[in-house]
Amino acid sequence: MQHDAVTLWACASARAKAFALVAAVALGVFATLLVAAGKDPLKAYIDTLTYVFGNAYGFSELLVRMIPLMFTAVAAALPARIGLINVGAEGQLYMGAWLATAGALTFSDQPAFVLLPLLTVLGFVGGGVWALIAGVLRAMRLVNETISTLLLNYIAPLIVSYFIFGPWRSPETASYPQSPPFVDAARLPTFFHSRVHLGLLYALAAVALYGFVLTRTRFGLEMRAIGGNPEAARRLGIPIVRYVLIVMFAAGGVAGLAGMAEVAAIQGRLVSELSPGYGFIGFLVSWLAGTSPVGIVTMSFLFALISSVGDILQITQGLPYAVVNILMAVILFVVLGRQNSGSAAR
Amino acid sequence: MDSEPPLLEARGIAKRFGAVVANEVMHFSVHRGEVLGLLGENGAGKSTLAKILYGYYTPDAGEIFVDGKPVAIASPRDARALGIGMVFQNFTLIPALSVLDNVALFQKNLPAIVPRDAILDRMHHYAKRFHLAVDPWMPARQLAVGDQQKVEILKQLLAGARVLILDEPTKVLAPQESEGLFKTLGELRSEGLGIILITHKLREVLACADRICVMRQGRMAGVVGWREASEDNLLALMFGDKPIQPALPPLDAKRHDRGHSALQLIDVSTSGGNGATPLHDISIKLRSGETVGIAGVSGNGQRELGDLVLGLLRPQRGAKLLWDEDASRWSVAQVREAGVAAVPDDPLAHACIPGLTVRENLALGSGGRYHDGLGLDWQRLDADMNKSFARLGFPRPNFDARAGNLSGGNLQRVVLARELAHHPKLIVALYPTRGLDARSTVMVREQLRDMRDRGAAVLLISEDLDELFEISDRLIVLFRGVIAAEFLPENFRAETVGPFMVGAAEHANAA
Numbered sequence: 001m002q003h004d005a006v007t008l009w010a011c012a013s014a015r016a017k018a019f020a021l022v023a024a025v026a027l028g029v030f031a032t033l034l035v036a037a038g039k040d041p042l043k044a045y046i047d048t049l050t051y052v053f054g055n056a057y058g059f060s061e062l063l064v065r066m067i068p069l070m071f072t073a074v075a076a077a078l079p080a081r082i083g084l085i086n087v088g089a090e091g092q093l094y095m096g097a098w099l100a101t102a103g104a105l106t107f108s109d110q111p112a113f114v115l116l117p118l119l120t121v122l123g124f125v126g127g128g129v130w131a132l133i134a135g136v137l138r139a140m141r142l143v144n145e146t147i148s149t150l151l152l153n154y155i156a157p158l159i160v161s162y163f164i165f166g167p168w169r170s171p172e173t174a175s176y177p178q179s180p181p182f183v184d185a186a187r188l189p190t191f192f193h194s195r196v197h198l199g200l201l202y203a204l205a206a207v208a209l210y211g212f213v214l215t216r217t218r219f220g221l222e223m224r225a226i227g228g229n230p231e232a233a234r235r236l237g238i239p240i241v242r243y244v245l246i247v248m249f250a251a252g253g254v255a256g257l258a259g260m261a262e263v264a265a266i267q268g269r270l271v272s273e274l275s276p277g278y279g280f281i282g283f284l285v286s287w288l289a290g291t292s293p294v295g296i297v298t299m300s301f302l303f304a305l306i307s308s309v310g311d312i313l314q315i316t317q318g319l320p321y322a323v324v325n326i327l328m329a330v331i332l333f334v335v336l337g338r339q340n341s342g343s344a345a346r
Numbered sequence: 347m348d349s350e351p352p353l354l355e356a357r358g359i360a361k362r363f364g365a366v367v368a369n370e371v372m373h374f375s376v377h378r379g380e381v382l383g384l385l386g387e388n389g390a391g392k393s394t395l396a397k398i399l400y401g402y403y404t405p406d407a408g409e410i411f412v413d414g415k416p417v418a419i420a421s422p423r424d425a426r427a428l429g430i431g432m433v434f435q436n437f438t439l440i441p442a443l444s445v446l447d448n449v450a451l452f453q454k455n456l457p458a459i460v461p462r463d464a465i466l467d468r469m470h471h472y473a474k475r476f477h478l479a480v481d482p483w484m485p486a487r488q489l490a491v492g493d494q495q496k497v498e499i500l501k502q503l504l505a506g507a508r509v510l511i512l513d514e515p516t517k518v519l520a521p522q523e524s525e526g527l528f529k530t531l532g533e534l535r536s537e538g539l540g541i542i543l544i545t546h547k548l549r550e551v552l553a554c555a556d557r558i559c560v561m562r563q564g565r566m567a568g569v570v571g572w573r574e575a576s577e578d579n580l581l582a583l584m585f586g587d588k589p590i591q592p593a594l595p596p597l598d599a600k601r602h603d604r605g606h607s608a609l610q611l612i613d614v615s616t617s618g619g620n621g622a623t624p625l626h627d628i629s630i631k632l633r634s635g636e637t638v639g640i641a642g643v644s645g646n647g648q649r650e651l652g653d654l655v656l657g658l659l660r661p662q663r664g665a666k667l668l669w670d671e672d673a674s675r676w677s678v679a680q681v682r683e684a685g686v687a688a689v690p691d692d693p694l695a696h697a698c699i700p701g702l703t704v705r706e707n708l709a710l711g712s713g714g715r716y717h718d719g720l721g722l723d724w725q726r727l728d729a730d731m732n733k734s735f736a737r738l739g740f741p742r743p744n745f746d747a748r749a750g751n752l753s754g755g756n757l758q759r760v761v762l763a764r765e766l767a768h769h770p771k772l773i774v775a776l777y778p779t780r781g782l783d784a785r786s787t788v789m790v791r792e793q794l795r796d797m798r799d800r801g802a803a804v805l806l807i808s809e810d811l812d813e814l815f816e817i818s819d820r821l822i823v824l825f826r827g828v829i830a831a832e833f834l835p836e837n838f839r840a841e842t843v844g845p846f847m848v849g850a851a852e853h854a855n856a857a
Contacts, residue, residue, distance in 0.1 A: 216720070216721055217720040217721050218709075218716075218717065218720070218721060218722050219720070221702075221706055221709060221710070221722070222710070224699070224701070224702060224706075225699045225702065225706075225710050227701075228699035228700065228701040228702055229695070229698065229699045229700065229701075231695060231696060232695070232696055232697050232698055232699055233699070233710075234658065234678065235656065235658060235678065235688065235690065235696050235697060236678070236682070236697070236710045236711030237657075237677065237678035237679030237680075237681070237682045237683075237711055237713075238679070238710070238711070239677070239679060
């Protein structure tokens with residue numbers, strides 16, 4: 001329908017404007033900080049842009065960074081639509097990676113066409129079950145899901161650590177705790193001689209599917225109904241408990257795919273420092289994107305770009321990578337400031 | 347009282363919201379030692395007038411006098427400084443603070459170091475005199491609604507209020523609590539306060555007001571002293587020249603015997619908790635083609651009875667049968683799927699998702715009726731809903747509008763159109779005409795009768811006795827969660843049914 005196309009276009013252009021404004025203000029404030037630290041912000045930004053857009057490698061690294069962010073953003077956005085707050089994508093990512101690793105090590109003699117679907121399913125189930133714990137506790141009205149998902153974040157990396165220090169410790173690199181490397185058949189295919197891997201397609205598919213389910217299916221309608229007015233939804237016979245369980249499982253599963261992709265494509269083995277906080281950045285991405293699918297992709301792009309700034313500052317100006325946290329915080333403030341105070345206070 | 351100027355007087359007040367005239371009040375006054383009932387239908391302008399007196403709205407024209415002197419009230423702060431206090435429908439206590447802190451916070455010129463003991467002393471003093479005892483150390487969030495109201499009144503009294511405006515104070519109270527409130531109001535009157543009691547309930551003004559001002563469509567329709575006041579003349583003032591509804595033809599009594607059982611409650615009891623009224627040993631049999639009316643003062647278990655039938659509340663003891671099947675443990679979805687429709691009293695809170703469009707709201711709760719693959723067949727839904735709106739005689743709203751942008755009455759129409767679209771076999775209507783204009787009210791009542799004539803069973807829960815008398819085949823009175831009495835049409839008279847609604851029947855029988 002033409003009408004739809006027009007509104008879609010209007011939405012997209014409004015979003016692009018908002019995106020540009022947020023980026024400009026945030027980069028401006030951050031530049032002031034860099035100047036105060038005696039660094040040259042202009043050089044840092046130009047270096048970043050030439051690095052990211054000047055050659056294929058830089059851009060491919062940007063895409064690689066976007067992958068886990070898109071996954072974890074969907075993991076936060078999906079529950080948000082039924083009024084649940086999932087801050088546990090980080091832990092779900094670790095558990096997805098853990099179960100995928102279990103599969104890769106156990107079935108290492110299988111061919112790729114068996115292993116890849118298997119790892120995908122295991123990654124999904126690992127993260128999904130982890131989130132489902134919080135879902136069940138919530139459905140039974142025992143523990144608020146925000147608390148439980150947050151706390152589960154602390155447990156998951158410890159489980160991973162136990163396995164790589166213990167049962168799965170690689171004999172070859174005994175000095176360093178990590179699992180043995182995955183067989184080649186268990187590695188996600190990469191494209192264009194870069195580290196860009198199949199996970200990019202998974203992630204884009206996850207975002208697209210998320211958007212489709214929400215806007216085009218009756219499940220999405222019922223989810224939006226629960227998020228919009230749980231009491232009315234209950235009175236209309238919408239099975240809220242079932243939705244809480246399914247949505248938490250699906251959200252955790254998507255975060256688990258991020259973990260699966262990290263071990264099966266980037267690391268090639270299970271390591272302890274799998275994620276530099278992808279789960280938390282993903283939550284931020286989802287929140288800033290207003291849980292819209294297009295917003296999730298653009299905001300993931302922005303945050304991937306920011307991590308590149310961190311790399312560049314580290315390499316060229318000797319600043320610690322952690323300074324990008326300042327930039328992320330500035331962006332958060334800018335976005336908060338743009339929203340009217342009424343909705344932010346809610 | 348004749349020589350003394352009124353405590354508070356308003357002359358020539360006018361207030362418009364856009365093109366809508368909300369208030370055009372030539373004269374309004376309240377005297378020392380008087381309870382003034384401000385009576386009128388929903389939307390008659392009572393709250394607007396009160397909010398003008400309290401400085402919440404600025405009138406477009408008019409003068410306000412306190413003790414005979416003209417004053418300018420630009421904000422609630424000004425009003426409080428002049429000794430005018432108001433208790434809103436939604437309380438304004440800070441949940442985390444104690445009762446004492448809430449009261450202290452409201453005092454004029456509170457010193458930097460809060461004089462707790464002095465405030466406590468005064469609180470005890472007022473509490474004893476006016477039956478307003480509340481534990482001063484209790485956090486406001488733990489208070490029952492009735493106690494919250496007491497605190498609201500206390501804090502106004504301590505702040506020096508001489509005129510107290512109460513906006514629909516009994517709406518949130520159980521009947522016993524209302525009696526307590528009226529007792530308090532009586533004590534305050536004898537202390538010389540002027541009290542403005544806003545309500546749409548005739549009973550309340552007849553019970554405790556010295557004078558009754560009746561508002562209609564923003565204007566003062568008349569002022570009646572309590573001696574002259576009667577239900578009839580107040581009703582005439584409230585509704586004015588509204589055309590008398592054509593009496594619906596008498597019900598066809600024979601139909602009863604033909605219908606088979608649609609709903610059967612057998613000795614059902616439910617647990618209370620969370621402010622719910624527990625039901626005790628409720629037995630009701632409702633047949634197809636029959637309307638059973640449930641009468642009672644709000645808060646005597648009507649909502650719980652509705653929830654019980656709809657599957658939102660499960661019987662603790664006893665059984666619920668729908669079409670002779672044990673439905674005690676059915677989910678809401680199962681109950682709706684079986685052909686039960688619900689018309690709730692507060693569509694915005696209980697039946698609509700404000701953030702979704704009208705079309706999306708119409709699709710909710712329709713079971714599998716419009717499933718089309720993963721999505722919904724919107725065209726078929728539109729067609730069905732167009733038909734339903736037409737059949738009900740409601741104007742068709744814009745289906746793409748956000749439901750939250752519709753007025754309360756229009757939203758109720760959307761819910762009715764959705765619920766009655768598929769010829770439900772059992773309709774649970776909870777105050778279905780609350781908030782509707784006169785024309786839509788007639789339409790809804792006709793529709794409910796029509797549904798009944800076509801074989802649906804109707805459970806009509808209402809506070810409006812006229813409505814109940816008009817369309818019920820039988821009437822059941824609920825009082826404190828128990829069936830107090832049951833009536834057949836030949837006994838449908840307010841004076842027969844009324845005593846059972848307030849639990850006064852035992853006395854009547856004894857006499």
